[in-house]
Amino acid sequence: MTASQDTAVRKGSQGTALASELEKFSAMADAWWDPEGDFKPLHRFNPIRIAFVRDLMAAHFGRDITKPRPFEGLTLLDIGCGGGLLCEPFSRLGFAVTGIDIAERNIGTASNHAERAGLSIDYRLAQPEDLVAEGLTFDAVLNMEVVEHVADVTLFLDSVGALCKPGGAVAGATMNRTVKSLALAKVGAEYVLRWLPRGTHDWRKFLKPSEFSQGLRHAGLDVTDLAGMTFNPLTGEWRQTKDVSVNYMLFATKAG
């Protein structure tokens, strides 16, 4: 709390409007980052997503995850960064991280939280196409739980491919278009468990792994790994599994 006040005071010379914005972002950051709060489901499966990406990135780039900051010297772009739930961990693991989102409040929230956490992350209000136009490329590109929300999947994945350096790698996650995913991820999560606001997802936009892979191949990437994420309602825990019928993750590399 004192940190956000300090920030507001320090930046107060730029006007009171900004100070009130900061208060708002600070409150939203607290909400995003409360593991027992509104984003609890995301916090629950976040370690599984991070472990999947970390292990495959480490294998791809020849890094040792038992060493501190194993990805030092590499750049990472997180598309659809939200409150920074992936950017911050990957920043601590040594990547120079850029996070982009099309929601201004997410960028404000994520920037606020990173500053309070003492992390240096480059957050930008941008779409992938904007960075492609700037000619930017990254060693690692993440698109986790984003592709199901975009208007033009082909354009989106082509941009993902263009943003990945030759010799780099891409990780993606989304939900499969199966009857089970309709029942669990859409009806279950939004209507029964109320994990997510109703209308968060449009089931018809979910991608089958074959479609996702095809899109990535079209973008010049080779899909090397596919894994499922399964929720165990008894333990309340997520696990990485071979079952890709609901939530799944992909890993792809770009020839050097």
Next chain:
Amino acid sequence: MPTAPSSSTTPTPLVKDVLIVGGGLVGGTLACALARHGVDVAVIDGTDPKALLAADYDGRCSAIALACQKVLDTVGLWEPMAEETQPILDIRVADGDSPLFLHYWQEDAGGPMGYMAENRSLRKAILKMLPALPSATLLAPARLATLDRSVDGVTAVLADGREIKARVVLACDGRRSQVRSMAGIGIKTLGYGQTAIVLTVEHELPHEGCAVEHFLPAGPFAILPMPGNTSSLVWTEKDHLVKGILDLPDDIFQAELEKRFGDFLGWVKPVGPRFAYPLTLQFADRYVDTRLALVGDAAHGMHPVAGQGMNYGLRDVAVITEILVNAHRLGMDLGTSTLLTDYQAMRRYDNLLMLGITDVIVRLFSNDIKPVALARRLGIAAVDKMTPLKKLFMNHAMGTVNLGHTPKLMKGEAL
């Protein structure tokens, strides 16, 4: 890393992942365990490291259960102290002068059941390792003045004005934990009216690695084997008698000692000073708070009758090290509340169970009511005959009972 006397040239705070308050056996082992896995740690301790190693600072010995020896071994602290320890090959439990024995042989256990070590040996190993670890900073002597814990992090200010920022603070500052009281975490304390007199004795005959626990009416009298022909004594007496015993002239003290010790190891004579430690059982209302976890005696203190106080501290160390190292490798904020509640969930039940077991043993054995005395004598003999129950007791003492999840360090596995 060394004792850095307030060099006044450090206006910028020291930024670390973890702040450990208390660099004793538990805090020091935890610091080594975390730092060896690349977690940045600052340890603050009120005592000058030189004083910690003095012979009269802590005359106690600890029984280190097998599983906890594995923790020390995996952390790398066992190797430098191994030579100074004595394997426990045989445990004999006797009720007063009753001939009925509960007997544990190493043949039953498939090897030593644990080790006896002077606390000083572990302290020495810790103070040798810590300065050599690039991820660890030891600030001692140093006193904590203020501690601010918020959603954004932990800020500690020392009495000399130095500032430390961390993601989480681990309170390893013992039974009278300053951090615990700053956090307003309540503690339940139960006195036994007993004080332990601790001293080292030399004896004529070799003990052959046998630990003896006599349950005398005043409380347990334990003879614990140390290297050579020496043993460590834990002699429990009613509180009001202890001062008198400590002040006894040598010849009378000797006579009182012989009365209890017996002559099974030939002649016996005290070496070094007599120490006294009041025995209380205590249990913190909760182990965690915002960016805070209590570890070891700060969370739970038990009667040393079963020799488990330090072992349970090392179990805490094994669990929280695994949780924090895994989280660190995932780039997580180490103060995340779910990590801390996981730790509490994994430790509180186990600690309560041991507190309960030791409490029952003490209450059962520290009295002279005839039916109780008879029942327990029969009980000891009965347990000795009932192999599965005996095995359970033994495994529990060795720390090898499987209470759900066994942390990797307790299995001697690397993280």
